Amino acid sequence: xxxxxxxxxxxxLPDVVEAPGDGFLPLGAATPWxxxxxxxxxxxxxxxxxxxxxxxxxxxxxQVASSLGWLSSRVLPAPLAxxxxxxxxxxxxxxxxxxxxxxxxxxAGLAIGGGLGLLLxxxxxxxxxxxxxxxxxxxxxxxxxxxxLIPLVILWFGIDESAKLFLIAVSVFFPLYINTFHxxxxxxxxxxxxxxxxxxxxxxxxxEVILPGALPSILVGLxxxxxxxxxxxxxxxxxxxxAGIGYMTMNAREFLQTDVVLVGILxxxxxxxxxxxxxxxxxxYYLRWHPGxxxxxx
Amino acid sequence: xxxxxxxxxxxxxxxxxxxxxxxxxxxxxxGERTVLHETALHIAPGEFVAIxxxxxxxxxxxxxxxxxxxxxxxxxxxxxxxxxxxxHEDTRIMFQDARLLPWRRVxxxxxxxxxxxxxxxVTACTALPPEGAAPAxxxxxxxRATRDQASAVLEQVGLAERGGDWPAKLSGGQRQRVxxxxxxxxxxxxxLLDEPLGALDxxxxxxxxQLIEGLWQHNxxxxxxxxxxxxxxxxxxxxxxxxxxxxxxxDERIDLPRPRARGDAAxxxxxxxxxxxxxxxxxxxxxxxxxSGTGPGQGGEPAWPGPPAHGLxxxx
Numbered sequence: 001x002x003x004x005x006x007x008x009x010x011x012x013l014p015d016v017v018e019a020p021g022d023g024f025l026p027l028g029a030a031t032p033w034x035x036x037x038x039x040x041x042x043x044x045x046x047x048x049x050x051x052x053x054x055x056x057x058x059x060x061x062x063q064v065a066s067s068l069g070w071l072s073s074r075v076l077p078a079p080l081a082x083x084x085x086x087x088x089x090x091x092x093x094x095x096x097x098x099x100x101x102x103x104x105x106x107x108a109g110l111a112i113g114g115g116l117g118l119l120l121x122x123x124x125x126x127x128x129x130x131x132x133x134x135x136x137x138x139x140x141x142x143x144x145x146x147x148x149l150i151p152l153v154i155l156w157f158g159i160d161e162s163a164k165l166f167l168i169a170v171s172v173f174f175p176l177y178i179n180t181f182h183x184x185x186x187x188x189x190x191x192x193x194x195x196x197x198x199x200x201x202x203x204x205x206x207x208e209v210i211l212p213g214a215l216p217s218i219l220v221g222l223x224x225x226x227x228x229x230x231x232x233x234x235x236x237x238x239x240x241x242x243a244g245i246g247y248m249t250m251n252a253r254e255f256l257q258t259d260v261v262l263v264g265i266l267x268x269x270x271x272x273x274x275x276x277x278x279x280x281x282x283x284x285y286y287l288r289w290h291p292g293x294x295x296x297x298x
Numbered sequence: 299x300x301x302x303x304x305x306x307x308x309x310x311x312x313x314x315x316x317x318x319x320x321x322x323x324x325x326x327x328x329g330e331r332t333v334l335h336e337t338a339l340h341i342a343p344g345e346f347v348a349i350x351x352x353x354x355x356x357x358x359x360x361x362x363x364x365x366x367x368x369x370x371x372x373x374x375x376x377x378x379x380x381x382x383x384x385x386h387e388d389t390r391i392m393f394q395d396a397r398l399l400p401w402r403r404v405x406x407x408x409x410x411x412x413x414x415x416x417x418x419x420v421t422a423c424t425a426l427p428p429e430g431a432a433p434a435x436x437x438x439x440x441x442r443a444t445r446d447q448a449s450a451v452l453e454q455v456g457l458a459e460r461g462g463d464w465p466a467k468l469s470g471g472q473r474q475r476v477x478x479x480x481x482x483x484x485x486x487x488x489x490l491l492d493e494p495l496g497a498l499d500x501x502x503x504x505x506x507x508q509l510i511e512g513l514w515q516h517n518x519x520x521x522x523x524x525x526x527x528x529x530x531x532x533x534x535x536x537x538x539x540x541x542x543x544x545x546x547x548x549d550e551r552i553d554l555p556r557p558r559a560r561g562d563a564a565x566x567x568x569x570x571x572x573x574x575x576x577x578x579x580x581x582x583x584x585x586x587x588x589x590s591g592t593g594p595g596q597g598g599e600p601a602w603p604g605p606p607a608h609g610l611x612x613x614x
Contacts, residue, residue: 188397190393190395190397191397191399193367193397194393194397195410195411196385197365197367197385197389197390197391198390198410198411198480198484199385199387199411199484200410200411204411208399208402208410209399212399212401212402213401215401287401288464289400289401289402289403289464289465289466290400290401290466291466
């Protein structure tokens with residue numbers, strides 16, 4: 001019996017290194033060099049580089065295919081051509097002009113629509129009467145896709161700036177409104193009761209308990225709004241514009257400058273990514289108390 | 299009788315800051331359902347009373363009524379001779395869940411609500427305001443004094459070095475200690491504890507018992523503890539009150555010397571007796587004994603043996 005027990009060996013668990021968000025990479029745990037500092041360093045480097053392998057490879061294949069003439073530059077210009085177009089536009093200053101106009105539109109629309117959504121959400125979340133009066137109306141209107149309003153918006157505003165601002169404002173309004181409203185409604189009632197018993201005034205209760213409690217939800221609303229903001233901006237700019245990234249791409253399409261079209265598409269992607277990074281940064285800062293946003297050991 | 303015991307317990311401060319609590323004929327109804335039936339309970343200043351009972355018996359409701367969180371349906375509820383109407387700044391409640399604000403660091407949680415009231419713990423302990431007079435001390439001077447006050451109380455509960463942490467980083471027991479500090483920083487004269495240790499493990503619970511007992515002895519507030527743990531009640535309280543179906547079924551004085559040892563024979567006997575009484579369902583004929591508060595074997599007056607065989611004869 002005892003001998004039998006000794007026979008049973010404890011198999012060590014496979015040494016699995018988990019890369020944040022990228023699945024795991026079982027890397028040469030069994031090889032002896034893996035334990036040395038050099039081995040550890042190499043493993044760390046490999047872990048950082050491996051996720052880039054596929055995208056970089058794809059771009060390389062794309063470049064080679066274009067250079068060998070397998071891909072027509074009308075369909076898809078080579079990555080280097082796109083880079084050249086981008087640098088040309090950047091050097092001439094045209095690029096920044098368009099980016100400035102587009103970003104200005106997007107942010108102005110966000111400020112108007114998002115600001116109104118936030119205010120109205122705070123109001124209906126906090127005041128019963130306001131909810132009774134307004135919420136069902138807002139919920140009904142919410143079902144209309146903002147882009148379906150385009151014909152109407154053109155009739156109302158023509159095709160100038162205000163039409164674009166209106167479309168963006170309408171589309172970012174609802175995510176912020178709904179998430180603010182629900183955030184306020186889902187603040188832990190126990191915390192509110194605690195605040196009352198500990199002598200907080202109404203305003204203090206609002207500032208110390210209700211607003212911070214609703215903030216995670218409000219920030220989710222902001223991220224949704226930012227995503228929608230770019231989509232609607234692209235559509236609005238594609239319809240008609242005298243400046244902006246959309247104007248630049250539509251113009252380039254007229255002249256079959258596929259490389260510039262690609263630059264425009266990539267610019268939209270970049271701006272969207274920037275907005276998302278910004279929203280994540282806000283979350284990381286304002287929700288640093290939240291276990292989900294705390295780094296291990298920080 | 300209560301005063302003699304209390305004075306011996308509050309030697310440290312010389313006198314008690316606690317308030318008297320008088321509950322007289324208090325009922326609470328939610329629609330058709332009556333949760334409390336004409337309950338009467340009198341608690342002396344500085345006394346520690348534990349309310350035990352099965353879940354849903356109305357013990358937490360009684361606590362919420364005393365806290366002023368809910369109005370009574372009938373009867374009178376007086377703290378220090380004054381009718382309880384809504385929340386009171388001398389009363390603080392500690393909940394089963396710590397209810398710390400997760401977005402506030404521990405120290406700020408303790409200091410919550412300090413800025414606009416409450417005398418400091420130190421001054422209030424040395425200079426007692428006259429009976430019934432509102433504390434005449436002004437606001438503590440800004441954030442600095444408030445934080446000092448909060449960290450002093452945090453030190454009392456043994457968490458001085460955790461003041462800068464987020465509540466999410468604390469264990470359950472530590473969170474309850476912060477909640478205790480947050481209640482004590484207001485220097486309450488009546489502390490209500492609503493099953494505050496229910497979610498903690500047994501070891502943490504014993505530590506918390508010692509902490510609560512020590513702070514109660516030091517600060518001299520009146521304490522009302524709702525719990526389903528009879529051992530906890532016997533360990534901490536001067537009196538254990540059993541509520542059954544919305545009525546007080548037992549009111550037992552615990553005269554064991556403090557600090558109380560759980561292994562002690564007298565302690566164990568008391569605990570066993572009260573636990574047996576809690577577990578016994580009041581039904582039919584038993585209800586009479588139960589409501590009189592002197593069930594068989596409780597060491598009080600002998601139970602009424604019933605009418606003698608030859609019948610009763612009345613003499614007026």
